Amino acid sequence: MHALISLLLFATALPPFDLVIHNGHVIDGTGSPWYAADVGIRAGRIAAIGRLSGAPACRSIDARGMVVAPGFIDMLGQSELTILVNPHLPSKIYQGITTEVTGEGGSIAPLNDAVIKADHVTYEHYGVQPTWRTFREYFARLRKQGMGINLASYVGATQVRRVVIGDDNRAPTAAELELMTGLVREAMQDGAVGVSTALQYAPGPYAKTEELIALAAEAAKFGGTYASHIRDEGDSIAEALDEAFRIGREAAIPVEIWHLKAAGKSNWGRMPEIVARIEQARKSGVDVAADTYAYPAGFNSFSALIPPWAHDGGDRKLIERLKDPSTRARIRKELETPSREWNNEWQQVNGPESFLIGAVQNPKLMPLQGKTLAEVAKLWNKDPIDAAFDLLIEDEAFTSVALFMMSEPDVTLALQQPWVSICNDSQGASPEGLLGREHPHPRAYGAFPRILRKYVRE
Incomplete structure (x- = not known):
């Protein structure tokens, strides 16, 4: 009681809350059961949680019978360009996503003139002028224009490869690999969260495992993660997973398997085997997790x-x-x-x-x-x-x-694993403007609502 009175006195002594959400079922993300509480927000941040019925507020919302939760984290979005087209990213906000992690193999930076020229069709389609060359410069552009969600990015192994050797199918020389690791180092110092691969999409498949270990080891020095669209999600998925585990071990870096799946009709029903393989790697000491968007259709x-x-x-x-x-x-x-x-x-x-x-x-x-x-x-x-x-x-x-290309039972089993989180794997979209002209995958708007409805409630 004394603690509650102190909380109320403290809350009333401060300036009014900008917003108080009353009477909600608070699920705080710690894994503990929901509890009844009010949430006070000031200057865009949660300032108090408790009984705030007497606290002054500029605005209030009665959330009786509803859940109040932190914004969702999209473990793999694709919005690094579309956030420059529409910084509000309605498709993310509408489903409760407030933080996105992006940079799948090919990342927004680093850039050079050759890569910009090669990718001119994409930049012209979105009407984006690539004025940055580094992550530091890209993040500065985001801060200047404003943004509707939080954004984190990996530096893509494909990206640094393209900057140094282009789109050619060959291994880097020792000197070129040193330049590539230097670009990873600079990106990590600029705020990248790790190094990533997309080993299905050229020129990603041209990279050998040893090249990826070198880049991942550099990211590990800065506390980064190795995230991967693995080399094969179908017939050779066992070997592809083993490669990711090897990179994790030899580079001493945590591993994230992006959009875990058993792809292709010949592989439907293999998810138990896939789960067991990941479980075994975890037991052997590899820090590996995964995510899924929980649809039987991909998009690429x-x-x-x-x-x-x-x-x-x-x-x-x-x-x-x-x-x-x-x-x-x-x-x-x-x-x-x-x-x-x-x-x-x-x-x-x-x-x-x-x-x-x-x-x-x-x-x-x-x-x-x-x-x-x-x-x-x-x-x-x-x-x-x-x-x-x-x-x-x-x-x-x-x-x-x-x-x-996926089966529903495999999708469901992947989602049930405690080490699997949720990704949207779609660029931020909008029902209006340039982004409204495309025909996106339903997950662009519906990944998190689908999981809450289909896999939680139903």
């Missing part, structure tokens, strides 16, 4: 459909190869041939109806957003694979697609 660049070798040299070279009849025929043959040598998305899905066009940059292709590849092929009177190749050519390899 449509160009990931093409085998890694065809990306050597970047998107311009990829498009040249798709236009060349003999190379195009080779790519088609590899798509149609089951293989464990690369992550073949064509073999992971049930057919062209499993690819849903989400975003394009060519205005002439806008009517295709929301259509499946099967529908596009029929509309164009083409074979589905030819339609995919021609779509990539016409859109300069920008196209993003949703692809249905």
